Amino acid sequence: MIPTAIGTGIIAASFGASFGSLYLLQYLYHQRDRSGAAWFMGNIAAVAVFCAAYPIGLLVFTPSLRIALGAVSFIALSFMGPFFLAFGLDYTGRGDFIRSPLFSPVAGVPLLTVVLTATNPIHQLVWTNFQIDPAFRLATATYTVQPWGVFALLFSIGTAAVGSLLLIGAIVSYGPLYRREAIAVILSTAPPTVGVSVWLLEIGPVPQLHLTAPLMLVHVALDGYAFVGTHMFRTNPATQRMAEQTGLDSLPNPVVILDMEQQIVRINDRAAALFPNAVPDALPVSVESVLGVDIATLRDAGDLQIESDEGGTFAISETVLTDPGGSPVGRMIALYDVTEDRQREQQLAVLNRVLRHNLRNETTLISGYTDLLKNTLEDPDQEAQAKTIEDASDRLRSISEKGKTFKQIQQxxxxxxxxxxxxxxxxxxxxxxxxxxxxxxxxxxxxxxxxxxxxxxxxxxxxxxxxxxxxxxxxxxxxxxxxxxxxxxxxxxxxxxxxxxxxxxxxxxxxxxxxxxxxxxxxxxxxxxxxxxxxxxxxxxxxxxxxxxxxxxxxxxxxxxxx
CATH class of the missing domain: 3.30.565.10 (Histidine kinase-like ATPase, C-terminal domain)
Structure with a gap:
C-alpha cells in the first residue's frame, strides 16, 4: 500500500530526524570526554532508534512485526527523559548525583520498562488491545496504554523537564555565557513532549498517529544548532560550578577561570580590579586579550608583568578543575603578587655583583701594595704586620670567590x-x-x-x-x-x-x-x-x-x- 502525500511526509520527516540524530551522534563522539556529552549521546541514540523504528512500523502491516516495532519505539521513548536528566546533571557540574544511590530509581524505570514491554503479552501492564488501524495508508495502530505504560511515558517527560530546569538554572546563574546553547536545547524538548502528550491524550482527528517522530526533526535541528553550530561542549556550566566550589570569590588573590578551550569564563573581584577592561558581561574572552600573552607563553615564563594601577609582577599557579567524576572541565589560574620579592632579588643580585667586583679589585690592590711594603721593610714586627694584612686580603678574596660559587649553586x-x-x-x-x-x-x-x-x-x-x-x-x-x-x-x-x-x-x-x-x-x-x-x-x-x-x-x- 502506497502512503498518501501526508503519510509520505510523516515517513520522510521521521527518517530525517533519525539520520540527523546519527549525524549528531557522530559529532558528539569526538566530544564524549566532556561533561554531559556521553549522557546526551544516550538521549540522541534513543531519538535515532525511535525515529527509525516508528516509520518502519508504519510501513509494516504484519501484526506481530508491527507490535515488535511498536515495542522498540515505546522503549526508546522511555529512555529519552532519564538520559536528558543525566545530561543536565553532568553538564551543570552535578554528576556526583548520577553516581549516588538516589539516581537508581531514575535509571530503574526505563530498565524495568524494557523487561515489562518484552513480556507484555503475559501480563499486559504496558498496553492492551493492540490492533492496526490504518490512516493515510500507513499501518498506524490503536491500543490502550496501561498504568505502567502511562507512568513510563510521563516519567520520561518529567525527567526531561527537570533536565531543562537545570539548564535554565545555568542561564540564570551564569548570565549570557551559555544562553544561546541552553535555550536551544531546552526548546528541543518541546516537540517530543507535545507529541507524546497529544498521542497519550488521544487529541486530534487521527489519535492513532504518533506525531512525536516527525516532530523530532525540529528537536534534532535545535540540538544540532546548540552542539554543532555553537559548540556547546567547548564551554559548559560545570567549569563555573567547580570554580564556585573552590571558594573563588573568597580567595585573596586574583583568579581567572579557563574552560577547556583556554577561554576565560570567570574572574573574581581581585582579578576584575587587576584587569579593569575584562568586564564579566564580555566573557568568554581569550587569555591573550586579558593577560597579554597566550597560555603556553604564560606557562613557560612562570610569572606575568601587569601594567595597571593594581599591577606589578605576579607569579602563576595553575590548577586543573575536575567535575565530580574526575573529568577535567577547565583550569584555575591564581596570580600571586611577587613584585617586592622580584625587586628584592634584583637588588640582592646587583649588591652581590658589586660587592664581589669591588672585593676582588680592592683585595688585589691591597695584596699588591702589601708585597711592595714587605720588600721595603726591615723591622720583623712590621713585616709580620704586613703579612697579617696580606692574609686578611687573601681571606677577603676567598670570600669573594666563594660568593661566586654560591650564586652558581643557587641557580x-x-x-x-x-x-x-x-x-x-x-x-x-x-x-x-x-x-x-x-x-x-x-x-x-x-x-x-x-x-x-x-x-x-x-x-x-x-x-x-x-x-x-x-x-x-x-x-x-x-x-x-x-x-x-x-x-x-x-x-x-x-x-x-x-x-x-x-x-x-x-x-x-x-x-x-x-x-x-x-x-x-x-x-x-x-x-x-x-x-x-x-x-x-x-x-x-x-x-x-x-x-x-x-x-x-x-x-x-x-x-x-x-x-
Missing amino acids: RDAQPTTTTASAILADVTQDCTEAHSDATIESTVTPSTLEFQTDTMLLSVVFTNLIENALVHSDDPTPTVTVRASKTASDGGEVVFEIRDDNDRIPAMEIDALRVGDETPLQHGQGIGLWIVYWCLQKLRGEIDFEYNDGNVLRVTVPDMAA
Whole structure:
C-alpha cells in the first residue's frame, strides 16, 4: 500500500530526524570526554532508534512485526527523559548525583520498562488491545496504554523537564555565557513532549498517529544548532560550578577561570580590579586579550608583568578543575603578587655583583701594595704586620670567590651523571694540591671501582671546600688530609666519604649554625665554606656529620641517584 502525500511526509520527516540524530551522534563522539556529552549521546541514540523504528512500523502491516516495532519505539521513548536528566546533571557540574544511590530509581524505570514491554503479552501492564488501524495508508495502530505504560511515558517527560530546569538554572546563574546553547536545547524538548502528550491524550482527528517522530526533526535541528553550530561542549556550566566550589570569590588573590578551550569564563573581584577592561558581561574572552600573552607563553615564563594601577609582577599557579567524576572541565589560574620579592632579588643580585667586583679589585690592590711594603721593610714586627694584612686580603678574596660559587649553586638544579668516587677525588686532589703545594691528600676507595650517580660539580664543590678548610686551618706547615670512600649495603646504597685531619676541633658555633640552618648575632660562622657545603648537600639530598677523634672527622653521605 502506497502512503498518501501526508503519510509520505510523516515517513520522510521521521527518517530525517533519525539520520540527523546519527549525524549528531557522530559529532558528539569526538566530544564524549566532556561533561554531559556521553549522557546526551544516550538521549540522541534513543531519538535515532525511535525515529527509525516508528516509520518502519508504519510501513509494516504484519501484526506481530508491527507490535515488535511498536515495542522498540515505546522503549526508546522511555529512555529519552532519564538520559536528558543525566545530561543536565553532568553538564551543570552535578554528576556526583548520577553516581549516588538516589539516581537508581531514575535509571530503574526505563530498565524495568524494557523487561515489562518484552513480556507484555503475559501480563499486559504496558498496553492492551493492540490492533492496526490504518490512516493515510500507513499501518498506524490503536491500543490502550496501561498504568505502567502511562507512568513510563510521563516519567520520561518529567525527567526531561527537570533536565531543562537545570539548564535554565545555568542561564540564570551564569548570565549570557551559555544562553544561546541552553535555550536551544531546552526548546528541543518541546516537540517530543507535545507529541507524546497529544498521542497519550488521544487529541486530534487521527489519535492513532504518533506525531512525536516527525516532530523530532525540529528537536534534532535545535540540538544540532546548540552542539554543532555553537559548540556547546567547548564551554559548559560545570567549569563555573567547580570554580564556585573552590571558594573563588573568597580567595585573596586574583583568579581567572579557563574552560577547556583556554577561554576565560570567570574572574573574581581581585582579578576584575587587576584587569579593569575584562568586564564579566564580555566573557568568554581569550587569555591573550586579558593577560597579554597566550597560555603556553604564560606557562613557560612562570610569572606575568601587569601594567595597571593594581599591577606589578605576579607569579602563576595553575590548577586543573575536575567535575565530580574526575573529568577535567577547565583550569584555575591564581596570580600571586611577587613584585617586592622580584625587586628584592634584583637588588640582592646587583649588591652581590658589586660587592664581589669591588672585593676582588680592592683585595688585589691591597695584596699588591702589601708585597711592595714587605720588600721595603726591615723591622720583623712590621713585616709580620704586613703579612697579617696580606692574609686578611687573601681571606677577603676567598670570600669573594666563594660568593661566586654560591650564586652558581643557587641557580643550579642537580644534574646526575654516572661517575666513580676515584675520579671525583682525583680531580679535587689535583685542584687542592695545586693551591697548597706543601699539603698531602691521601684517598682510599672501597671498592676501587665504586660507581654511582650524582651531580659531580656539586659534589666536587663539597670536597674542595672541606679539604681546603682543613688545609687552611692546619698549624702544620705540611698538612695531611685523608679521605676514605665506601658504599653502604642498604637497598639502593649510599656512598659515604670520611674526611680526616689533625687540626683542632671545628668551633661548635660553626656546626651549630649549620644545624639551625640560619645565622644569628650570637651564633654565626666565620666563613661561608661550610655553608656552601651545606647548600650543595641539600641539592644532592645528602648530609654531613661532625666528630672529633685526635682530629676532625667529617662524614659526608650522599645517595646514589640511580637508585
